[in-house]
Amino acid sequence: MRISLDSVSVEWDGNVALNRVSLDLDQKNIAVIGANGSGKSTFARLLNGLVKPTSGRVLVGDTDVQADPKTAQRQAGFIFSNPDLQIIMPTVIEDVEFSLKPRKLGTTETSALARAALERFGIGGLADRRAHELSSGQKQLLALAAVSVTDPKLIIADEPTALLDLRNTQQVAEALFGLQEQQVVLVTHDLSLAARCDIAVRFEAGQLIEIGEPAEVIARYRRDYE
Amino acid sequence: MIGLYRSGDSPLHKLGPGTKLLAVLLWITVLSIWGNNPFVWASALSLAFALFMVAFGSVPLFLKNLWTLRYLVLIGLIPQLIFEGVGPAINNTARLVAGILVAILFSLTTPQSKIIDAVERAATPLGRLGIRPSTIGLSISLALRAIPMLMQFSSGIMESQRARGHKPSALTATVPLLVAALKYADDMSEALAARGVEV
Numbered sequence: 202m203r204i205s206l207d208s209v210s211v212e213w214d215g216n217v218a219l220n221r222v223s224l225d226l227d228q229k230n231i232a233v234i235g236a237n238g239s240g241k242s243t244f245a246r247l248l249n250g251l252v253k254p255t256s257g258r259v260l261v262g263d264t265d266v267q268a269d270p271k272t273a274q275r276q277a278g279f280i281f282s283n284p285d286l287q288i289i290m291p292t293v294i295e296d297v298e299f300s301l302k303p304r305k306l307g308t309t310e311t312s313a314l315a316r317a318a319l320e321r322f323g324i325g326g327l328a329d330r331r332a333h334e335l336s337s338g339q340k341q342l343l344a345l346a347a348v349s350v351t352d353p354k355l356i357i358a359d360e361p362t363a364l365l366d367l368r369n370t371q372q373v374a375e376a377l378f379g380l381q382e383q384q385v386v387l388v389t390h391d392l393s394l395a396a397r398c399d400i401a402v403r404f405e406a407g408q409l410i411e412i413g414e415p416a417e418v419i420a421r422y423r424r425d426y427e
Numbered sequence: 428m429i430g431l432y433r434s435g436d437s438p439l440h441k442l443g444p445g446t447k448l449l450a451v452l453l454w455i456t457v458l459s460i461w462g463n464n465p466f467v468w469a470s471a472l473s474l475a476f477a478l479f480m481v482a483f484g485s486v487p488l489f490l491k492n493l494w495t496l497r498y499l500v501l502i503g504l505i506p507q508l509i510f511e512g513v514g515p516a517i518n519n520t521a522r523l524v525a526g527i528l529v530a531i532l533f534s535l536t537t538p539q540s541k542i543i544d545a546v547e548r549a550a551t552p553l554g555r556l557g558i559r560p561s562t563i564g565l566s567i568s569l570a571l572r573a574i575p576m577l578m579q580f581s582s583g584i585m586e587s588q589r590a591r592g593h594k595p596s597a598l599t600a601t602v603p604l605l606v607a608a609l610k611y612a613d614d615m616s617e618a619l620a621a622r623g624v625e626v
């Protein structure tokens with residue numbers, strides 16, 4: 202899908218979180234990098250309507266996010282840094298099934314779809330485990346399963362590996378980069394993950410300062426802080 | 428007690444949640460009316476044990492759940508021993524235990540989502556009063572989900588107090604716990620919105 206921002210600003214009581222950002226992206230895996238407080242999360246949240254622009258227009262696919270927040274939400278799944286906050290039901294399978302509830306499918310179909318989603322992320326064996334007892338990496342895989350089970354076209358992940366060790370980071374990264382059906386917007390401080398994306402976007406103090414080949418964007422980002 | 432579900436494929440697991448809920452209510456009613464009779468509570472306890480065996484076939488699991496009731500038994504038993512004598516104290520405690528064991532068995536054999544579905548179905552008439560049954564179900568899920576989170580927050584707060592050389596106290600933990608709980612509520616509502624939940 203095409204993600205396009207047209208002169209988008211976001212302000213919080215006079216503080217500018219994003220300042221007249223315009224961009225056009227349609228790559229499969231999109232990295233978003235930049236210092237803390239630079240506006241990455243604000244950008245990510247704009248894409249599924251969790252944040253509303255103060256001015257300007259956000260289009261994701263054919264959807265004007267502000268005009269049609271429901272569609273915007275439905276076509277984009279969101280993964281937060283803290284997996285504990287995304288788990289709503291007590292067991293792993295129930296949490297995935299919870300996503301399907303609005304569809305009002307039969308019990309067998311719901312549970313088959315949920316199980317298939319868990320299998321896709323390699324955690325089918327954990328279906329009946331208590332969700333809050335999983336490791337952080339497994340919780341993120343669960344979040345991915347829970348979000349992707351409804352077939353969104355886009356997955357937005359806001360620092361999904363921030364709380365993970367190296368091994369869990371690898372697992373979650375493989376899962377994200379392995380997605381066949383979904384485009385991915387990956388906000389991350391892990392520059393090796395950013396480097397694996399097709400394009401990188403860099404924010405600094407609410408400004409979009411660079412879009413381009415990940416290797417080059419990352420190299421300049423490093424240079425600026427050395 | 429809810430949220431303890433253990434998977435299995437016994438007849439008790441397969442029974443509909445509504446039927447089971449009714450059976451539990453009936454069980455508790457019978458015990459509260461006739462449970463003082465040693466014959467009734469002894470049969471009830473035996474039946475509870477038999478049902479555990481049907482569901483899980485594990486004596487240790489039965490004993491483990493019985494053991495979790497020890498404080499409840501003590502708290503109930505002591506004043507009754509003092510004020511009512513040995514006989515009534517034993518009768519009352521035994522019927523309480525028989526009642527709770529079956530309630531535990533219900534939550535062990537029924538996934539929380541099924542319990543909530545049953546509650547939502549039972550709450551359908553409330554829809555006419557403008558109360559959405561799915562909102563009731565979601566509230567229960569979230570309340571249950573919040574319990575381990577709050578426990579995690581409070582142990583984290585006490586730990587950090589200890590790490591900074593303070594004796595952890597309920598009083599000084601209250602404000603940070605409140606702040607953490609409010610932040611949690613905020614984050615949770617955002618996570619729900621991101622998953623397309625309408626309240």
Ligand SMILES: Nc1ncnc2c1ncn2[C@@H]1O[C@H](COP(=O)(O)OP(=O)(O)O)[C@@H](O)[C@H]1O
Nearest residue numbers: 213217218235236237238239240241242243244
């Ligand atoms: N809900 C909010 N209320 C007030 N200010 C906010 C809010 N969300 C973000 N901000 C501010 O907007 C700026 C950008 O934040 P954010 O997009 O979260 O940055 P990043 O994700 O890059 O760390 C920061 O200065 C932050 O303090």
Ligand SMILES: [Mg+2]
Nearest residue numbers: 241242243359
């Ligand atoms: Mg952020």
